Every structure is written in structure tokens, then in C-alpha cells.
Amino acid sequence: MNILINDSTLRDGQHAVKHQLTVAQLRDYATAVDKTGVAIVEVGHGNGLGASSYQVGRAALSDETMLTTVRESLRNSKMGVFMLPGWGVIADLSKALSCGAEVVRIGTHCTEATLAERHLGWLRERGAEAHAVLMMSHMATPVQLAAQAELLVGYGAQAVGIMDSAGNLLPQDVTARIAAMRLQVDVPLIFHAHNNLGMAVANSVAAAEAGATVIDGCACGFGAGAGNTQLEVLIPVLARLEFDTGIDLYQFLDAAELVARELMVTPPMIDSMGIVSGLAGVFSGFKNPVLNHAGTAGIDPRDVFFELGRRQVVAGQEDIIVEVVAQMKRASM
Structure with a gap:
């Protein structure tokens, strides 16, 4: 074939x-x-x-x-x-x-x-x-x-x-x-x-x-x-x-x-974020914005991925990352 x-x-x-x-x-x-x-x-x-x-x-x-x-x-x-x-x-x-x-x-x-x-x-x-x-x-x-x-x-x-x-x-x-x-x-x-x-x-x-x-x-x-x-x-x-x-x-x-x-800055690898993204069923392209927003707020990005998965977010809904991180930040205070 x-x-x-x-x-x-x-x-x-x-x-x-x-x-x-x-x-x-x-x-x-x-x-x-x-x-x-x-x-x-x-x-x-x-x-x-x-x-x-x-x-x-x-x-x-x-x-x-x-x-x-x-x-x-x-x-x-x-x-x-x-x-x-x-x-x-x-x-x-x-x-x-x-x-x-x-x-x-x-x-x-x-x-x-x-x-x-x-x-x-x-x-x-x-x-x-x-x-x-x-x-x-x-x-x-x-x-x-x-x-x-x-x-x-x-x-x-x-x-x-x-x-x-x-x-x-x-x-x-x-x-x-x-x-x-x-x-x-x-x-x-x-x-x-x-x-x-x-x-x-x-x-x-x-x-x-x-x-x-x-x-x-x-x-x-x-x-x-x-x-x-x-x-x-x-x-x-x-x-x-x-x-x-x-x-x-x-x-x-x-x-x-x-x-x-x-072309590559670093080779792609299956790191902890990639594994969690796959398990959570979250679009792979969310990795960098999740890391950026979670890092700034001091929130574990793995928790963010699983919450995004629970909400069934899709590509184009990157703004929800900000919302999830803000809610987790408030909950941790």
C-alpha cells in the first residue's frame, strides 16, 4: 500500500x-x-x-x-x-x-x-x-x-x-x-x-x-x-x-x-509536562503558555494541565489558562 x-x-x-x-x-x-x-x-x-x-x-x-x-x-x-x-x-x-x-x-x-x-x-x-x-x-x-x-x-x-x-x-x-x-x-x-x-x-x-x-x-x-x-x-x-x-x-x-x-533550540522530549498534557488530554501547544503563566504565579503547572483537561479546553481557548492559574493562586492564599 x-x-x-x-x-x-x-x-x-x-x-x-x-x-x-x-x-x-x-x-x-x-x-x-x-x-x-x-x-x-x-x-x-x-x-x-x-x-x-x-x-x-x-x-x-x-x-x-x-x-x-x-x-x-x-x-x-x-x-x-x-x-x-x-x-x-x-x-x-x-x-x-x-x-x-x-x-x-x-x-x-x-x-x-x-x-x-x-x-x-x-x-x-x-x-x-x-x-x-x-x-x-x-x-x-x-x-x-x-x-x-x-x-x-x-x-x-x-x-x-x-x-x-x-x-x-x-x-x-x-x-x-x-x-x-x-x-x-x-x-x-x-x-x-x-x-x-x-x-x-x-x-x-x-x-x-x-x-x-x-x-x-x-x-x-x-x-x-x-x-x-x-x-x-x-x-x-x-x-x-x-x-x-x-x-x-x-x-x-x-x-x-x-x-x-x-532549526531546533532543544530537541523535543517527553518531559513531565508532555506526559501530563497527554494524560489530561490537553492540546500539546498549551505547554509553553501553561509554563509561563503557572511559573509567574508560583502554581504547579501539572495541576493546571489536569484542570484544563477537566474543563475539556481546546486550541483557541488559551485565555482559560490565565483564568485557571488565577483561580488556583487565589485558592492557595
Whole structure:
């Protein structure tokens, strides 16, 4: 079976450096990964088009600069972008297409597929390749996810899938979700893992074995929180299982070494915050703001993560971190 790799290094990896990747870093990695056979190179602010802001972090570069830089560096791979309705708007999609984006992925919370209807319809009217993903997929059952996927296909999505945004799922959880979606829709299925509990490669393999044909990951696992699926590990593992990614391993190992050398401040690791985030079912991108606010207030950030999990917060609700920390501070006085 063929597996398309969607490389999120230049998008999800932005979380790990507070969205501060430079033009030179974007260009160097895009040039290197373009030689590997990777199908899609995703680029942008960690939270997607239009997301650069005080609340989730201002990027060093505008969306237009990021996209133009990478587009000029790609000869073989398609350029992909990601957008969350609310952070981004139709104008951002229009700008992305004008900058040469070839694959546009719309993300929604796992039970809110209806939010993508307008954006997917707009993309399909313009002939763009439109994908859609259901985020925080541990918060919905396989049956619920399958029903949401069917809606997304009805809106025009040409590929649909799930993100384990909190790194909470185990392989059997992934298998059940992808299998249920496979029975419900007849388009390529996408899987995107985070590594909070050390399951990213195993979960990605489970997704492929259950029928997913578009698998996300990052070089060196460079991504939010504990990181994403480490592509230079996943690619040979898939090859051993007789999945064909079309990727030159040596070339990708070279690209990964470039990431380790030039893009990373520190390698992603499964630290105590990553583990707690995964157990609590909280979006991995909350790590830095939780640490910042909890540290200033003298509150144990692990307690903050578990309270955020109890409240079932999702990406875009970073303001609740401030509220939770303030309440814990008052309670401790």
C-alpha cells in the first residue's frame, strides 16, 4: 500500500520555537526535504493561517513571506497549508492560494465539522485540493468521528482524518477510529500524532494498518509539546512493514540532521509536562503558555494541565489558562 507523507516540520515545528523560524531556515529545510520524495510540505504559523497573534504567539514572519519562501524552494513536493476557522478566514485562504498553496487542510474540533462547510465549499469552487481534519480526536468516539467525517466529505473534503492533538491515544484507540471512518467514507484518510505518551510512531503505524493513507510527521519529531511523529523513524518502520512512502531514506536523514542542527533550540522530549498534557488530554501547544503563566504565579503547572483537561479546553481557548492559574493562586492564599 502507498502512504503519502505530509511533513509538518515547518508548521507544527513552529510551536517548538514560538513561531520564530526565519526565511533562511524555511528555505534551507524546504530545499532539503524537496529532494526526499515527501508528498506534501506544510508551512505556516503553528496554529495555521491567520493565527499569528498575542494570544497564541506572534510569528517572526507573515503568512505570505513563509508561503512564498517555501513555494520558491519546492520543485517536487506539494506545498500545504493548515487553517482553523476563526483564526483564519476566507481572505487568508485566498492569499494562500495566490502564494502557491496546493493542498489546503481545514481543521475543526472533533465534533464541530459544520464549521468547515463554508471554507471547504469555497476551496472546491476554486478547484483547490481540500482536506479536513478533526482535532482532539480522543474527545469523540469512533462512531462520532465517522459521522463527522461523512459531513466533511459532503462539504467537499477530498481527504479527511483525525489529529491526536493531545497525544492521548493508544494504538487500539487509533485503530478503532480509523476503521470506523474507513467504513463511513470513501476518500483518503489522514492521521496526525503527537508523542506525549511515546506512542506517535506506534499510533501512526496503527493508522496505516487500519486504512489511513496520509500520515503526518516532522523531522526529528520537531513539533508542539513532546513533539510529533518522528519521520526519520516512521519512514523505515513503514518500509519494513511493506508500505511504500516513495521517500529516499538517506536524503530524509540528511534533512533531519539539518533540522537538528539549524532549526531546533532543544530537541523535543517527553518531559513531565508532555506526559501530563497527554494524560489530561490537553492540546500539546498549551505547554509553553501553561509554563509561563503557572511559573509567574508560583502554581504547579501539572495541576493546571489536569484542570484544563477537566474543563475539556481546546486550541483557541488559551485565555482559560490565565483564568485557571488565577483561580488556583487565589485558592492557595
